[in-house]
Amino acid sequence: MSFLRSIACVMALAKPINTTGTVQTRRHFKRWVSPTLRELAHRVKKQGPQKPEPRSGFVEWNYRSELFAFGKRLNEEFQLPLLQTAFTQRAYAHQEQERQRKLGIAEADLQTGDNDQLIAKGAHIAKAYVEAYVKHSLPKVPAVGQKAIASYLLSTETLSNVSSHLGTKELIFSTEYPPSSDTLAQTLQAIIGALADSSGVERAFLFVRDFICTQLNQKDLLDIWTPQQPLELLSEVCNQRNLGDIEPRLLGDCGKNTILATFHVGIYANRQLLGKGFGENVQTATKTAAIDALQTLFEMHENRRPFDFQIQLETKNVRLG
Amino acid sequence: MSNSHLFLKSGFPRAPLQNGLGRYVCQLQRITLKFCKNNGSSRGMRDFIENHLVDFAKENPGIVVYVKPRRHRTPVLVGEYLNGDREWLSCRNSTQDEISKWIDLLKTQNGSSSSLRLRKMWHTDVPSIQGSWTPFLLRSPDANRQTLPSTEASQPFDIPQTATEKLIELFKQQKLEEGNAGDEILEQKRAE
Numbered sequence: 287m288s289f290l291r292s293i294a295c296v297m298a299l300a301k302p303i304n305t306t307g308t309v310q311t312r313r314h315f316k317r318w319v320s321p322t323l324r325e326l327a328h329r330v331k332k333q334g335p336q337k338p339e340p341r342s343g344f345v346e347w348n349y350r351s352e353l354f355a356f357g358k359r360l361n362e363e364f365q366l367p368l369l370q371t372a373f374t375q376r377a378y379a380h381q382e383q384e385r386q387r388k389l390g391i392a393e394a395d396l397q398t399g400d401n402d403q404l405i406a407k408g409a410h411i412a413k414a415y416v417e418a419y420v421k422h423s424l425p426k427v428p429a430v431g432q433k434a435i436a437s438y439l440l441s442t443e444t445l446s447n448v449s450s451h452l453g454t455k456e457l458i459f460s461t462e463y464p465p466s467s468d469t470l471a472q473t474l475q476a477i478i479g480a481l482a483d484s485s486g487v488e489r490a491f492l493f494v495r496d497f498i499c500t501q502l503n504q505k506d507l508l509d510i511w512t513p514q515q516p517l518e519l520l521s522e523v524c525n526q527r528n529l530g531d532i533e534p535r536l537l538g539d540c541g542k543n544t545i546l547a548t549f550h551v552g553i554y555a556n557r558q559l560l561g562k563g564f565g566e567n568v569q570t571a572t573k574t575a576a577i578d579a580l581q582t583l584f585e586m587h588e589n590r591r592p593f594d595f596q597i598q599l600e601t602k603n604v605r606l607g
Numbered sequence: 608m609s610n611s612h613l614f615l616k617s618g619f620p621r622a623p624l625q626n627g628l629g630r631y632v633c634q635l636q637r638i639t640l641k642f643c644k645n646n647g648s649s650r651g652m653r654d655f656i657e658n659h660l661v662d663f664a665k666e667n668p669g670i671v672v673y674v675k676p677r678r679h680r681t682p683v684l685v686g687e688y689l690n691g692d693r694e695w696l697s698c699r700n701s702t703q704d705e706i707s708k709w710i711d712l713l714k715t716q717n718g719s720s721s722s723l724r725l726r727k728m729w730h731t732d733v734p735s736i737q738g739s740w741t742p743f744l745l746r747s748p749d750a751n752r753q754t755l756p757s758t759e760a761s762q763p764f765d766i767p768q769t770a771t772e773k774l775i776e777l778f779k780q781q782k783l784e785e786g787n788a789g790d791e792i793l794e795q796k797r798a799e
Contacts, residue, residue, distance in 0.1 A: 341687075346639055346673035359632055359669030451624040453636050453689045496629025503625050504732050538743045538751060550743045564741070589736055595629050 340463045341456040352457055360452065362493065365484045368404075372476035375460045375469060376400040401476035408479030409440075410606070411487065415494040416440055418604040423593050424507075427584045428519075434511035439498055445471035448497050452477075491604065500595050507586040508577070516576035520553070520560075523583055530556030532579075534572045537562060551575045618723050619730035623690050626717065634689045634717040637671040638710065642682040647700075652682035654703040663707075667714065686713040694719040 341347065350366070353373075357364035379400040417436045424432060438444065446467035449455075454473050458465045465473075482490035513519050521532050538550040551571035552562040561582055563574025581587045626632055640660070642652040656674060664672050684696040684706070694713065698706055753760055785792075 346675055348671070348673075351671050352637075355636070355669050355671045359636065361630060361632075448624060450691075451689055452632070455691075497624070500625040500629045503628055536751075538746065540742065550741075564743075588733070 338464055349457075356453065356457060360493070362481055362489060363485050364480060368480045368483055369477070371399040372401050372404050372480040373454070373457050373459055373473060374400050375458065375472075376402050377461045378459045381461055401473070401479075404476035404479035404483075405472050406479070407482060408475035408477065408490075411482055411490050412475060412478055412494050412498060413440060414604050414606050415491045415599070416498060418599050419495060419499050422597070422599060422603070423502075424584070424586060427511075427586055431511045431513070431584065431586075435502070435507065438510045439501060442467055442471045444498070444501055445474050448501065449474035449477075452497070487606070488601065491599070491601070495595065495597075495599075499593075502593055503595070506588055508581065508588075513577065513580055516573055516580055520576045520580055520583075523580070524555050524560075527583075529558070529560075532560070532576075534575060536568070553579045612724055615724045616722060617726050619726060620728065621717075621730065623717055632689070633667065633669050633714065635670055635686050635714050636689050637673065637687045638713060639673040639675055639685040639687075640682075641675045641677055641680070641685070643679055644676050646679055649682040651700070651702040651706055652698055655706045658703060659707055663710065670714070684709060684713070686716075686719075688716070688718050690718050692719040692722070694721065 342349070349370075353364075353366050353369050357366075357369065413436070416439050417432070420427075420432045420436045420439075424435070427435070449470040452474070454470060454477070455464060458469060458473055460469050462469075478490050478493060481493055517532075524530065524532050532553055532555045534551050534553050536549065537552045540548045540550075547566055549565050549568050549571040550562065551565070551568060551574075553560045553572070553575045561575050561577075561579030563571055563576075563578050565571030565574050622628075623634065624632075626634070640652060640656060642649040642656070644653070660672065660674070664670075682698040682701070684698055686694045686696075688694070694716075696709055696713075698709065701709070
C-alpha cells in the first residue's frame, strides 16, 4: 500500500508543474501500476514460500556467546571447542573443507573436527543410563517391556524434541536449515558425549536423567508398550509367582445380542481378583482384563507412584561396556 | 475475548519439556535491546544499559544479550525463547525501572505470553484418578443372579407409603404398646 501511496504522492506533486492555472490532482492510478503489481505477485507466487532464515545470518549474532550461554543455561561446564565440535555435522565439515580447498587454503592446519565420535560416545552413554534407569524404576516389568520403553526414550522423535527445546537448532552447523530431526537427535547425543569429555561421565548421566528420562513423566506406559498375547503372558507370570491358575469370569453384561453389547470380565487367580476389563464381546473383554491384570502385576498402572527423577543411580549399576 | 483476538493462538498453561522436573532451564535464550543514542524516547533504555545491563548479564549467564544502537528509532526489547517464540516489546518513553520489570517478565515466561490466549487457567492430563464411572461400578453381585423380568427389580426405589399401610402400621404399633392389657379389654367386650 505504501508503494501505491508514494506513487499517488509523486503524481500529485508532478501535476501542478505541468498544468498552469487551475490545480487539479490526478484522481486515478497510472495504467501501468496494476499490471506491474500483478506481475510481481505472480513472480512471488512462482518462487514459492520463503525459506526460514537462520538466526545466525542476523547482524546481532555472536556464536561464541551463544555457545557459552548454552552451557550455562543447562547448568553444565563445557569445554567450548569440544561443544563446537559437537555441533558440527560431518557433512558440513566436508563441505567447509571442500570450500577451503577451492579457495586454495592449505588443508593441514585448518582441519575442522566433526561430531561423529562424540555421537557414538553420547549414544552409548545415553543408552546405558536410560536402560539402567528404566530397570530401576520399573523393576517388575519384563525385559521386553523395559526394552520397548528405553527405545521409546532413545527414539529420534523424543531426542529431537528434547534437542530442539534445548535451543540447539540455531547452533548446529549443518548443510540444511532447519536441521532435520535426525540431525537434532544426533546433536543431542554428541552434546552428551562432549559433556562426558568435559566434566565426567557422572554429569553426563545426570544430564540424561534430567532431560531424557523425564520425558516418561505422565506418559501412559501402555501406549509405549502393550503386551502381545496378554492371556498367555499373564498365565506365565502367575505360574512364576505361584498365584495359581487364572480364571476369567463374567462380572456383568449389558445389551446382549445388540450392536451395543458390553461384557465386563474379571480375571481371578486363586479366588483373588487380578484385573477387570470391558469389551464388545467376551474375548475382547478377557483380553482387556488380562492387560489390566498385567498392568497391576507389573506396577505400570496409570495411577502408579510417580517416577522419581531425583535418584542417583550408582555408576556401577550402569552398564557402560 | 474480543474480535481482535479471534485468530489468536489458544492453549493451556504448559511447562515445555517437563521443565523443572529434572532441573530448571530458563526459557529465555536471548534478548536484544534496540535503542537510539540521542533520541529522548530511548532515555530509559540508555539508563538501563548504563546502570543495570552488566549486572543482568552477570546474573544470567544463560541469556545472550545483544545491544543494537540505531538512529532515531523507538527503543525496543526483543526476547527469543527456547520454543522458537519471539516477543517484541516497544519501550518508548519507558523508565529504567519499567524496563527492568519487563525484562524480568520475559525472563520468567516460557514463551511469548502476549500471543497466546489461555483457554483455562489450569490444565490436567488426568481428569480423574479413580477412573471414569460405568454402570457396572459398585453394582451388587445379586444383580447377576436375577432372572429377568422380575417384579422386584422393575419397581421404583421410592414408592411413597399409602394411607392404608400407614394405618395398619399405626394399629400394629398400638397393639404392641398395649400388650396383654389390650387383649383383656377385647375379651371383656366380647363377653358383654
